[in-house]
Amino acid sequence: MGVSPRSADDSPVHRLNPLTKLVFAVTVTVSAFALTMTWWPLLLFCAAVLPMVIASGTLRKFFPMLLALWVPIALTVYVIQGFFYPETSRVVAEIGPLELKYEGLVFATQTALRIMVLMGGFFLLLLTTRPGALMSAMTQRGMSPKTVYVVSAALQIAPALAGRAQGILHAQQARGLPVKGLRGRVRALVPMAGPLILGALTDVGDRAVAMETRGFGTSRRPTFLTEVPDTAAQRVARTVMGLCALTAVVANVFGVLR
Amino acid sequence: MVLRIDSLIHRYPNGTTALAGVSLAVRAGERVAVMGPNGAGKSTLARHLIGIARPTSGTVEVDGRDAARLGIAGLARSVGFVFQNPDDQLHATTVAKEVGFGPRNLGFPADRRTALTTWALRVTGLTAEADSHPRHLSFGERKRVALASVLAMDTPVIVLDEPTTGQDHRSITLLEELIGDLHKKGKTIIAITHDTDFCAENFDRIVVLADGRVRWDGPVERWLEGAQDPSVSAFEQPQMTRLGRRLGWPAPVVTVDGFLDRLTDHAETTG
Numbered sequence: 001m002g003v004s005p006r007s008a009d010d011s012p013v014h015r016l017n018p019l020t021k022l023v024f025a026v027t028v029t030v031s032a033f034a035l036t037m038t039w040w041p042l043l044l045f046c047a048a049v050l051p052m053v054i055a056s057g058t059l060r061k062f063f064p065m066l067l068a069l070w071v072p073i074a075l076t077v078y079v080i081q082g083f084f085y086p087e088t089s090r091v092v093a094e095i096g097p098l099e100l101k102y103e104g105l106v107f108a109t110q111t112a113l114r115i116m117v118l119m120g121g122f123f124l125l126l127l128t129t130r131p132g133a134l135m136s137a138m139t140q141r142g143m144s145p146k147t148v149y150v151v152s153a154a155l156q157i158a159p160a161l162a163g164r165a166q167g168i169l170h171a172q173q174a175r176g177l178p179v180k181g182l183r184g185r186v187r188a189l190v191p192m193a194g195p196l197i198l199g200a201l202t203d204v205g206d207r208a209v210a211m212e213t214r215g216f217g218t219s220r221r222p223t224f225l226t227e228v229p230d231t232a233a234q235r236v237a238r239t240v241m242g243l244c245a246l247t248a249v250v251a252n253v254f255g256v257l258r
Numbered sequence: 259m260v261l262r263i264d265s266l267i268h269r270y271p272n273g274t275t276a277l278a279g280v281s282l283a284v285r286a287g288e289r290v291a292v293m294g295p296n297g298a299g300k301s302t303l304a305r306h307l308i309g310i311a312r313p314t315s316g317t318v319e320v321d322g323r324d325a326a327r328l329g330i331a332g333l334a335r336s337v338g339f340v341f342q343n344p345d346d347q348l349h350a351t352t353v354a355k356e357v358g359f360g361p362r363n364l365g366f367p368a369d370r371r372t373a374l375t376t377w378a379l380r381v382t383g384l385t386a387e388a389d390s391h392p393r394h395l396s397f398g399e400r401k402r403v404a405l406a407s408v409l410a411m412d413t414p415v416i417v418l419d420e421p422t423t424g425q426d427h428r429s430i431t432l433l434e435e436l437i438g439d440l441h442k443k444g445k446t447i448i449a450i451t452h453d454t455d456f457c458a459e460n461f462d463r464i465v466v467l468a469d470g471r472v473r474w475d476g477p478v479e480r481w482l483e484g485a486q487d488p489s490v491s492a493f494e495q496p497q498m499t500r501l502g503r504r505l506g507w508p509a510p511v512v513t514v515d516g517f518l519d520r521l522t523d524h525a526e527t528t529g
Contacts, residue, residue: 167341167343167346168346168347170308170310170330170341172347172349173329173334174308174330174333174334174337174338175334175347175359175360175363175407176335176360176363176411177359177363178331180331190349191347191349191359194348194349195345195346195347195348195349198393199346202345
């Protein structure tokens with residue numbers, strides 16, 4: 001049985017035009033990376049992303065998804081930046097030959113928080129939007145179907161691969177493959193990664209042929225089975241968010257709000 | 259009983275009830291085909307047999323042990339499961355290594371591992387492909403590699419998920435011979451299938467699922483007697499059964515051998 005990450009609930013956030021949610025995700029991401037105050041991304045997450053997640057009613061799906069992906073990345077960032085920060089800086093602690101540096105930890109905190117905002121914005125989009133609706137909305141705004149497909153595929157690849165990985169894990173475990181403990185996990189790497197990667201590559205080839213045979217590559221402008229609703233208020237909101245993102249980039253370029 | 263399923267209910271997180279109180283007992287050495295329309299709960303039932311799924315309520319026991327508690331790895335020595343999609347498991351660089359993967363994981367000694375791998379390759383018609391890369395084989399051949407890799411684990415119970423899908427006539431004949439050989443060895447074979455001809459020729463007992471419930475459990479011939487029953491009419495009947503009905507024979511025949519016996523009896527009776 002296929003499991004979609006999209007919540008079955010309907011909420012005002014679900015009903016927003018997918019482009020509005022996409023622009024929201026891009027704006028919070030650009031803002032988080034453009035402005036360099038350390039705690040700015042956390043403020044952005046709490047003030048913008050979190051209220052949207054709460055309004056969408058997807059909190060119970062959002063946080064497990066976010067933590068499962070963000071925590072390993074954040075830990076990696078802390079280890080790399082904390083111990084190997086390139087600039088000479090204050091040493092907080094020493095572990096054997098390794099030195100934990102203060103500036104490295106600050107930079108790691110900022111980077112991890114920025115990644116949290118990025119993931120938060122796009123997970124919100126993923127959990128509240130049908131991929132088909134996003135594709136239709138973008139194509140209706142005049143974007144090339146090929147570009148739209150790339151964006152949509154990028155958003156769907158994580159849950160699709162996770163589902164496939166689960167199937168592969170079960171198939172290998174059924175053949176007695178131990179996957180518990182560090183040694184088991186290392187041993188499971190090749191039997192897991194091989195079918196996963198090769199399967200994904202085969203799927204890409206098959207899907208490309210299937211889409212081409214159904215006229216995806218045609219130069220004619222496609223028609224739409226369903227119109228994705230949009231409102232004047234949302235168009236204004238998207239413009240405002242775009243301006244906010246632009247302002248953040250300009251502020252970064254001119255060194256304002258540091 | 260090698261398998262005992264008692265009042266099994268499985269409800270998915272989205273509220274769909276896939277199994278609504280299934281009870282089933284399978285003796286060692288039985289050949290059981292599980293049939294049913296799409297969405298009947300066949301795959302969910304199969305997932306319980308290897309400990310992938312956990313019951314919402316009810317129990318699944320394999321050799322008297324709780325399958326949900328043992329989990330997939332714990333059941334690997336008891337139940338071999340041939341997944342429908344072989345590409346979910348093929349990772350080794352040669353067919354022989356792929357087939358030897360399970361026995362190695364189970365810690366079999368080298369001589370037993372080699373003997374089982376050689377045997378599994380032979381009975382699946384893959385000896386000539388032992389050194390080939392699994393990904394270079396056709397889909398049907400890859401399915402046979404997946405089957406061989408499970409056979410090499412020498413489990414007492416073998417579950418086949420849609421074993422005839424994508425298989426040519428030669429492969430199906432090989433599979434039928436193999437099921438007969440495994441039956442003689444005392445293995446329990448359970449197949450999830452839509453193929454009534456395959457089911458009629460190779461299985462003693464049929465379990466028909468619909469809407470998550472068992473609608474029929476018994477011999478194939480008895481099932482086909484109720485031709486008007488919705489659990490029967492939902493399937494294309496075996497060719498021999500259809501031919502027998504066209505000839506006006508009241509009791510259904512299901513196998514080629516059965517048809518020939520009936521024809522001989524008929525010829526003797528009519529002089």
